[in-house]
Amino acid sequence: MPSAGVLPEARPRYSGWxxxxxxxxxxxxxxxxxxxxxxxxxxGDILAHLTEFVLPELVGNTLWLVIGVAIxxxxxxxxxxxxxxxxxxxxRRVFEWALLLPMALPAYxxxxxxxxxxxFTGPLQTWLREDWGLxxxxxxxxxxxxxxxxxxxxxxxxxxxxxxxxxxxxxxALEAAQSLGLSRTQGFFRVALPMARPxxxxxxxxxxxxxxxxxxxxxxxxxxTFTTAIYKAWxxxxxxxxxxxxASILILFVLVAVVFEQRSRTRxxxxxxxxxxxxxxxxxxxxxxxxxxxxxxxxxxxxxxIPVIQLALWTRDVVANDLDARYWAFARHSVLLAGIGALMxxxxxxxxxxxxxxxxxxxxxxxxxxxxxxxxxxxxxxxxGLFIPVAWLDNWLIDIGHTGxxxxxxxxxxxxLLVMLLAYLVRFLAVGFGPIDSGLHRITRNIDEAARSLGxxxxxxxxxxxxxxxxTSLLTGATLAFVDILKEMxxxxxxxxxxxxxxxxxxxxxxxxxxxERAALPSLAIVMAGIIPVILLTWRGxxxxx
Amino acid sequence: xAELVLDAVAxxxxxxxxxxxxxxxxxxxxxxxLLGPSGCGKTTALRCICGFEPIRTGEIRIGGEIVNRxxxxxxxxxxxxxxxxxxxxxxxxxxxxxxxxxxxxGASRAARQTRIDELLDLVGLAGHAGQFPHQLSGxxxxxxxxxxxxxxxxxxxLMDEPFSSLDVELRxxxxxxxxxxxxxxxTTALIVTHDQHEAFALADWAGVMHDGRIQxxxxxxxxxxxxxxxxxxxxVGQGALVTGEVINDHQVEIELGxxxxxxxxxxxxxxxxxCVRSCRVExxxxxxxxxxxxxxxxxAEVENKAFRGAEFLYTLKLPSGQRALSLxxxxxxxxxxxxxxxRLAVDHVVAFRCx
Numbered sequence: 002m003p004s005a006g007v008l009p010e011a012r013p014r015y016s017g018w019x020x021x022x023x024x025x026x027x028x029x030x031x032x033x034x035x036x037x038x039x040x041x042x043x044x045g046d047i048l049a050h051l052t053e054f055v056l057p058e059l060v061g062n063t064l065w066l067v068i069g070v071a072i073x074x075x076x077x078x079x080x081x082x083x084x085x086x087x088x089x090x091x092x093r094r095v096f097e098w099a100l101l102l103p104m105a106l107p108a109y110x111x112x113x114x115x116x117x118x119x120x121f122t123g124p125l126q127t128w129l130r131e132d133w134g135l136x137x138x139x140x141x142x143x144x145x146x147x148x149x150x151x152x153x154x155x156x157x158x159x160x161x162x163x164x165x166x167x168x169x170x171x172x173x174a175l176e177a178a179q180s181l182g183l184s185r186t187q188g189f190f191r192v193a194l195p196m197a198r199p200x201x202x203x204x205x206x207x208x209x210x211x212x213x214x215x216x217x218x219x220x221x222x223x224x225x226t227f228t229t230a231i232y233k234a235w236x237x238x239x240x241x242x243x244x245x246x247x248a249s250i251l252i253l254f255v256l257v258a259v260v261f262e263q264r265s266r267t268r269x270x271x272x273x274x275x276x277x278x279x280x281x282x283x284x285x286x287x288x289x290x291x292x293x294x295x296x297x298x299x300x301x302x303x304x305x306x307i308p309v310i311q312l313a314l315w316t317r318d319v320v321a322n323d324l325d326a327r328y329w330a331f332a333r334h335s336v337l338l339a340g341i342g343a344l345m346x347x348x349x350x351x352x353x354x355x356x357x358x359x360x361x362x363x364x365x366x367x368x369x370x371x372x373x374x375x376x377x378x379x380x381x382x383x384x385x386g387l388f389i390p391v392a393w394l395d396n397w398l399i400d401i402g403h404t405g406x407x408x409x410x411x412x413x414x415x416x417x418l419l420v421m422l423l424a425y426l427v428r429f430l431a432v433g434f435g436p437i438d439s440g441l442h443r444i445t446r447n448i449d450e451a452a453r454s455l456g457x458x459x460x461x462x463x464x465x466x467x468x469x470x471x472x473t474s475l476l477t478g479a480t481l482a483f484v485d486i487l488k489e490m491x492x493x494x495x496x497x498x499x500x501x502x503x504x505x506x507x508x509x510x511x512x513x514x515x516x517x518e519r520a521a522l523p524s525l526a527i528v529m530a531g532i533i534p535v536i537l538l539t540w541r542g543x544x545x546x547x
Numbered sequence: 548x549a550e551l552v553l554d555a556v557a558x559x560x561x562x563x564x565x566x567x568x569x570x571x572x573x574x575x576x577x578x579x580x581l582l583g584p585s586g587c588g589k590t591t592a593l594r595c596i597c598g599f600e601p602i603r604t605g606e607i608r609i610g611g612e613i614v615n616r617x618x619x620x621x622x623x624x625x626x627x628x629x630x631x632x633x634x635x636x637x638x639x640x641x642x643x644x645x646x647x648x649x650x651x652x653g654a655s656r657a658a659r660q661t662r663i664d665e666l667l668d669l670v671g672l673a674g675h676a677g678q679f680p681h682q683l684s685g686x687x688x689x690x691x692x693x694x695x696x697x698x699x700x701x702x703x704x705l706m707d708e709p710f711s712s713l714d715v716e717l718r719x720x721x722x723x724x725x726x727x728x729x730x731x732x733x734t735t736a737l738i739v740t741h742d743q744h745e746a747f748a749l750a751d752w753a754g755v756m757h758d759g760r761i762q763x764x765x766x767x768x769x770x771x772x773x774x775x776x777x778x779x780x781x782x783v784g785q786g787a788l789v790t791g792e793v794i795n796d797h798q799v800e801i802e803l804g805x806x807x808x809x810x811x812x813x814x815x816x817x818x819x820x821x822c823v824r825s826c827r828v829e830x831x832x833x834x835x836x837x838x839x840x841x842x843x844x845x846x847a848e849v850e851n852k853a854f855r856g857a858e859f860l861y862t863l864k865l866p867s868g869q870r871a872l873s874l875x876x877x878x879x880x881x882x883x884x885x886x887x888x889x890r891l892a893v894d895h896v897v898a899f900r901c902x
Contacts, residue, residue, distance in 0.1 A: 447636035450599055453623040454630040455650030455699060461624075465649070469640045 018356035022365060025353055025372040029427055032378060032386020033252060039245030039389075051243060055230060059247075063226050063254065065144055066151070067209055073152025074208045078159025079201060081297060083189070085160075086167035087175070089282040090290040096297045097164075098539040101157050103304035105531030107488045108154035109217025109508065110524045114308040115150050116141055116221065117315075117517035147222045153304040154218075155211055159204035161538070166200035166269075167193065185283065199268035206262035213254050214379030216491035217505075221512050227251035228491060231381040235495060241389060248382040259377045263370075309528065315521035323522050328507075331523060335487050335503040338418075342425040343433075343483040347475055349426060350433035354441050373434045375427035380491035383424040388496060391420050421496040428492065429485050433478035440474025441467070477537055484534050488527055549610025549702040549735060550575045551596065556605035556615070557759075558591055565591045567759040569605070573752060578729055579737045580746040580767075583756035584782070589739045592756075593705050596737065597630050598623035609702050629696030631706040635688045637680040643667070643691050644676040650699035666694040669728055686717050693725060697732055704729065704736040710745055722748040743783055747771075755779045771833075772895040780831050780897065785860075787871045788829040791898065799898055801830050802867050803837075803845055803889070808896035831897040834860060837873040843888035847871070849881050863889065 084090065085097045103111070119125055119141040129135040139145065174196050178188035194201075216228040227247055234244040285293060353372060357365050375383070395414045414420075444467065452466050468475075490505045497506065504523035511520035551573040558566045566588045573579040581589040594600040596607055598620055607615035609628065614621040629650075637646050644663050651659045667673045670690040680688055689709065696704055709725065710718040726749045729736045740746055746753045747767045754764040755778070763775040774780035780788075791801035799806050810828075839861075847863035850870065854877065861873045861881070873889060881887050 445634065445636060447632040447634055448638065450597070450623065451630065451632060451636040451638075451695075452649070453599075454597055454626070454628060455695070456624050456627075456652065457649075458622075458624050461652075466638060466640075470638075 016360055018359045019365065019368070022353055022356045022360075022368040022372060025349060025430070026368050028423070029372055029375045029378075031390055032248075032383050032427070035386045035389050036245045036249040036252060036382065039242050039249065048243070048246070051246065055247075056250075058225060059227055059230055062144075062224060063213070066147060066224070066226060067212060067254075069144070069148030070151045070155065070212045071205060071209060073148055074156045074159045075201065075205055077152060077156035077300060078204060078208075079163050079194070079197075081156070081300065082160050082163035082167055083193075084293050084297060086164045087172065087193075087283055088285050088290075088293060090285055090293040090297075092294055092297075096301065098535075099301055099305075100160055100297065101535050101538060102301070102532070103154060104157045104535050104538075105528050106154060106305060106308060107217065107490070107505075107524075107527060107531070108151055108211070108215055109221055109490060109512070110312070110528060111154045111304065111308055112147075112150045112218040112221045113508075113512045113517050113520055113524075114311050115146070118307070118311060119146075142222055144224070147218065147224045150218060150222075151212055151215065153300070155208040156300075156304070158208040158211070159201060162200045162204035162207075163197055166197040170196055199265040202265040203262055203269060206258045206265065209258050210255060210262075210377050213251065213258065214381070214491075216379070216381055216494075217509060217512075220509065227254075228379055228381045231385060232491065232495065235385065241385070244385045245389060248379075248385045251379060251382055255377050255379065255382075259374065262377075309525075312521045312525045312528065315518040316525050319518050319522060323519060328522065331502055331504045331507045332526060334501050335505070335526075338421070338425075338493070338501070338503060339483045339486040341418075342422060342429065342486040343479045345422060345426050346429050346433040346482040347437070347479045350430055350437050350478060351471075351475065353430075353434060354438045357438070358441060369434075373431040376429070376431040378428060380424065380428060380489060381495065383427055384420070384492050384495040387423050387427070388415075388420050391415065391423075416498050418498060418501070421492060421498075421501075424492045424496060425486050425489070428489075429482045432481045432485055436474045436477040436481070437471060440471045444470050480537060481534050484530050487530050550608075551579075551703055551735060551737060552608040553592070553596070554605050554608070556592070556595065556607060557603045558588075558595060558600060559603055565759055566595070566602075569756075569759070569761055571752075571754050571761055571764040573735060573737060575610075575735055576733050577735060577751040578726065578749055579735075580750035580753040581737065581739045581756055582743055582746045582753050582770075582783070583741065585741055587756040588759040589756050590707060593630075593707055593737065593739050596703070597628050597705055598626050627699065627702045629699070629701035629704045631689075631692045631696050631704065631709055633708045633711060635680075635692040637688055637691055637695070639680055642677050642679050643672060643683070646680065646691055647694045647698050649695060662698055666698055669697075669731065670694045671724075685713050686721055689713065689721060690724075693728065697728075697734065700732075702735070704734050706736065706738040708740055709738060710740075710742070718742075718745065719748065725749065755782055757782070772897075774831070774897060777899055780899075784833060785872055786831050786833045786836075787869075788831055788899070789865070789869045789871060790901070791828050791830045793826040793828055793898075799828060799830060799896060802865055802869070803891050806830065806891070806893050806896045808893070810896060810898055827901045828898040829901060831899075832871050832893070834872040834874040836891065836893045837863070837871055838890050838892045839873060839875040839879055839887055840890040841888050843890045845889050846886045847873075847889050849883050849885050849887060852881070852883060861887075863887075 081096075081100055085093060085100060117123055119138070121140075126138055129138060170193075174192045175185065175188045178192040179185065183191060213226075214228065215226075216232065218224075219226050219229045220232070227250065231244045231247045231251070234240050234247060353369060357369055378386075391414050395412065398414070399412075448466065449462060452462050457465060487503075488505065490509055493501075493503055493505055494509055497503070502510075504527055507523045508520045508527070511517075511523075553569050553571055556566055556569040557564065569588075569592060571579075581592060583589050591600060595602050595615060596609075598614065601620055602615045602617060604617055606613050609626070614626055638649065641649065644667070647663045647666055648659050651662060654662070663676070664673070667676055670693060672687060672690055672694070675683065675687065680691065683691065693704075693706075693709075706725075710721055713721065722745050738745070738749055750767055752764065753767050753770055754761040755770060756762065757778050763770060763779045765773075765775075770779060770783045774783060777788075780786065789801050789803075791799045791806075793799050793810060794805065796810055797807060799810055847865050849861050850864045851862035853860045856877065858877050859875050859879070859881075861875055863871050863873055865871055879887075
């Protein structure tokens with residue numbers, strides 16, 4: 002009897018792979034459980050203060066913000082997507098990818114540039130006042146201002162996904178509608194738009210998750226939402242419980258968005274139609290084409306070109322002074338943290354993808370989905386929700402250390418990068434998981450079996466087949482995670498150990514003092530890094546078309 | 548190369564029996580074919596032999612070594628069984644030479660290169676070593692897949708529907724080529740297909756599978772001319788069943804005349820001439836068993852006809868109303884409804900008891 006065999010009948014019920022996937026999923030659930038359970042330990046005064054003075058304003062502000070941004074990104078995203086995917090106008094080829102560029106600008110950068118430019122003391126108002134005597138420009142530091150800035154920063158989410166929907170199904174749908182006697186406008190509203198609704202909804206929900214989770218912009222505008230309130234409770238009230246309670250309410254808002262997003266994704270799968278429409282674009286009249294160019298140009302100008310130029314001008318003014326050793330320390334910390342974080346994300350994502358390959362089934366699919374849900378959680382929520390359990394663990398370990406080993410310190414894990422890196426992992430796991438998962442899906446099971454029938458065991462399969470084939474996917478996942486962590490503000494701000502200031506932290510500190518010029522230099526570095534994923538995105542888009 | 552033996556193998560997925568009591572022997576150096584409609588279990592059988600699926604009962608032996616038995620299987624990577632997949636499953640990141648050389652680990656660089664060159668030469672792709680799979684046509688990819696599987700000199704080659712994604716013309720040419728290649732490498736090979744023309748062109752031995760069982764394991768010639776049961780008769784080739792009456796143990800009478808030959812009808816009391824006599828049977832008539840003969844007094848009406856280029860396949864209505872098929876050279880173009888003269892030319896009498 003040969004000895005080197007497997008016993009297919011005796012496979013264990015639970016496996017290491019499934020346990021690993023469950024552990025990652027549990028990590029996502031920890032912040033939810035922790036923040037919700039904070040209501041068990043109510044501090045009377047603070048809760049009363051919260052419900053009476055803070056909550057009504059927060060809920061009102063959040064609702065207005067969500068409604069405003071939803072309208073803003075939908076109008077901008079859908080109209081631009083229609084123009085780029087279905088119509089022909091001068092410069093359309095450039096706009097098609099250039100309209101994604103605002104993704105490179107974190108909303109907080111757009112925000113402080115907008116304020117710096119449009120504020121009462123800013124260049125535009127000064128010029129209008131002094132040369133024209135105009136004083137009645139609407140105040141930028143307002144609800145409308147926040148909504149405008151967030152819409153300009155986040156419309157690419159809707160634009161990207163709606164453009165794909167229109168270009169895969171728009172032309173056919175429109176031709177069918179026209180053959181049934183509808184005009185082009187009627188066809189758009191009655192056929193193309195309803196067909197693309199799941200796509201638009203999915204993009205919209207992503208934009209709203211970003212809105213709910215945004216901290217930097219709200220801080221710059223001094224517009225109080227849950228994220229800033231959590232931060233204040235954390236630092237000003239020094240009440241972990243209050244911060245956790247606020248976080249749990251914010252999670253409710255986010256979960257609504259998650260449910261809608263997941264539902265739209267399911268519908269997208271059913272609604273998918275092949276075929277590209279590239280050859281059958283709508284020819285716009287001269288006047289309309291001019292208007293389209295003007296409109297797209299204005300959006301791109303306001304959302305990307307003007308902010309970047311302004312950043313460059315400000316940077317030129319301060320670069321001589323600010324480009325010092327401290328700046329390089331910020332940059333080094335940013336790169337180091339983003340590097341470690343990206344490595345963690347890609348490693349865990351690869352293992353999670355592999356787990357799905359090894360133990361397929363609906364239980365695994367659900368576990369994977371749960372494990373990658375962290376992208377929806379605001380950074381402030383993750384900071385609070387992961388700090389608290391780590392602090393518990395720390396105290397417990399220290400107790401043991403005190404009694405058992407005569408340990409003297411008061412911190413073991415709290416002062417380390419642990420909380421921050423865990424929070425990065427939870428928040429950005431999906432960013433790494435997506436490309437690696439689709440990469441592995443392209444490697445058919447037959448390829449695995451071919452390698453095995455040619456004598457490769459599992460290690461050979463991994464090193465000789467999977468890793469070479471997944472190289473691009475791994476690199477894409479790592480790059481996306483790297484840049485996202487580089488841009489990340491609230492987690493870094495709230496959980497960084499002493500001395501770990503990054504570029505984003507520097508931006509926060511300078512903007513909270515209104516020093517826009519000095520925030521420009523670190524921002525420009527972040528923006529430049531942020532352009533890489535946009536290039537990856539367009540490059541991948543091109544490939545999927547070819 | 549080695550002999551392959553399946554001995555009473557069974558396999559099931561979640562209550563559903565996929566293979567039941569599968570037994571056959573494929574002699575060393577021969578090419579075998581598992582033929583059957585989709586869902587008959589032939590691909591599962593292949594995957595068991597390759598080491599990707601466990602079996603429930605029975606055992607599988609390659610060259611005398613047991614590789615599968617209930618509760619145990621030798622891992623695929625240790626079997627030295629080559630597999631050619633339906634979609635070829637070439638490694639997209641490796642060029643043709645590296646694909647072919649994938650299984651040649653452990654060999655010296657020079658030996659590896661020699662073997663790669665030898666195989667590319669054998670499959671007629673000597674000039675394509677540096678190309679990548681996506682730069683090749685379907686037929687070329689197929690040949691790379693075969694070369695890759697042959698390279699480590701496996702004990703056995705398995706091919707799963709090897710020509711199904713190619714167009715018909717290429718299919719026939721390639722199946723002859725593949726047989727040639729396999730014979731030159733003197734490999735034992737088992738091929739799974741639903742296409743009997745492929746099976747006929749390739750195989751020394753073929754088994755018709757149905758409901759997870761082998762209905763008949765025989766030479767392709769015998770499968771066609773001496774089918775063991777109605778399923779094999781129906782699945783392999785075309786034909787029609789007409790009723791007849793047994794006269795004695797070497798004669799049967801049908802409405803077109805008396806057929807001479809061995810009557811392989813099992814009788815309850817075999818050897819008893821009295822009992823066999825007047826037994827009602829159904830006789831299989833292949834389209835080549837009925838020959839068009841203008842001088843014949845036997846007439847049948849053309850009910851339908853299908854033009855096949857070199858010949859017509861006529862569906863004929865016999866005087867009793869029963870139907871039969873006849874393959875006639877295509878310069879005999881008769882209209883539907885016309886009565887034509889026919890004559891029997893039956894070499895192998897196949898008769899089944901009436902049900």
